[in-house]
Structures are given as structure tokens and as C-alpha cells.
Amino acid sequence: MQGSKMYQEVILNHYRNPRRWGRLSPVTVSHTGENASCGDELTFDLRLAGDGETIEEVAFTGEGCAISIASASLLAEELPGMTLSEVRDLDRDDALDLLGIEPTPMRIPCAVLAEKVVQDGVESYEEGT
Template identity: 35%
Template sequence: MHTNSLYQEVILDHNRKPRNYGQLDPASHHAIGHNPLCGDRLDITLQLENDHIHNIAFQGESCAICKASASMMTTVVKGKSRNDAETLIQEFRELATGKLDTNQPHHLGRLTVFSGIRDLPTRVKCAILPWHTLHAALNAIANTSTETHDETQALSGNS
């Protein structure tokens, strides 16, 4: 296992100083994500303009992995089109569940610091929750959970 490589400085830094932390008002899209297994709760608001994420913010209570994942996610998807964001969501889910071949072209960039999470099955959902919630916000699902059945595809193979 590579726990050391998981709690890397970039993750610890985003945990300490989360970027885009707070709530947008007004927001065109909003979702609350919940992981009932550990009680983590994440609130994501965004402003979508011309199908691009003009601005995004998150807040909530969570572990360091979840908070850093959310913080890094907001910096990466800001300015991206909805389609590009959905591609990143899909790629991140595959990365976290060990299904992404990082030797093939992908768009995750330094988000690959989360690749170590695949060796910690009980923590995969912590990293995925922000992405899961962003997907819900983009698709106008107000409340979502890591245990939601129609989203199990996102979390298969990790519980």
C-alpha cells in the first residue's frame, strides 16, 4: 500500500487551504452530496453560462481526502464546458477505482495524485464524493449520495 504517496503535499495543501471554498449566490446549479458511511457532506454550487462552468464553489464537512479532492476539482473544472467536466468526472472515477490506464492519454493532469486511493477501498468514496456531487449538480439532481442506486456505476468495485 502507498499511503505515503496518497497524503502528498499537494493534497495536504488543498486540505489546509481549500480553494473556491464557500457558496455561490446566485447559483444556476446546486447539489448536496452525502456519504452515509462516514457522514461526509458536501455542498456544491456553480454558475453555468453558455454551457461552461463560469464559477464553482464547495463547502462541507469531510476528511482531508474528500476536501482536497473537492478543492482540486473546482480549480480544474472552472472555465470548462459541461462536456469536458463530465469527461473529467468519468476519468476521475476510473482513476479512483483503478480502472484508468494512466499510460493512455487522459485529461486529469496532477489529479493523478489521487491514484493511490485505489489501494484503499474504504477511502475511494471519500475521493469520489465531490465529483459525484458535481455530476449531480450538472444534471439537476439536488441531493445525491455515494450509495444512490442509479449512480452505482460510479462506485462499482470499491465497496
């Protein structure tokens, strides 16, 4: 029970004080996505290093519930230093592991929204290069 409370505090902290909040300029990849079931919307900006494969800087903005904003904040902290290949390999469990809790089935789309937005942005970027 105490562990669960700790994770709830982490989620609330990231919701109230999201890390890497804002927009980047210049930006290599920018993508917006939404959770159609609840209206949460996130925009992620990525700046790639000179190798064109490694994420150098990340920022995000958006509106949503505590789970979606906290997930975005936690993911934004993890992305710098990752390669686009590593981003493509992220899965639902990775997003849930960052949160540290198993959300209810209704909240899973909120928990994985950030990961989906980043992956869709990377896919669009790679299709255009």
C-alpha cells in the same frame, strides 16, 4: 517514495486551505451530496456562462476527511471553463488522477464524492431545464 510524500503534502495543503471555498450568489447549479459510509458531506455551487453550457465560476463547502475536502478543492480548480458535457464524462479515474495517489479501497468513496456531487447537480439542472 518521494513522489508519494509530495502528493500527501498537496492533499494536506488542499485540506487545510481549500481553494474556491464558500458559496456563490447568484448560482445556476447548487447540489449537496454525502458519503453515507462515513458522513462526509459536500455542497457545490456552479455558475454557468451565458451559453448555459460552460462553467464560469465554482465554489464549495462541506465537512469531511482530508481526502474528500482535498478532492473537492482540486476539482473546484479544474471545473471553470469545462462544459456540462465534459463534467458528465468525468469518471472515477479522473478524480483519482487529480489526487495523484491511489487511496485505499475504503477511501475511494471519499476521493470521488466531489465528482459525484457535481455530476448529480448537473444532471438535476439539466432535467429541470
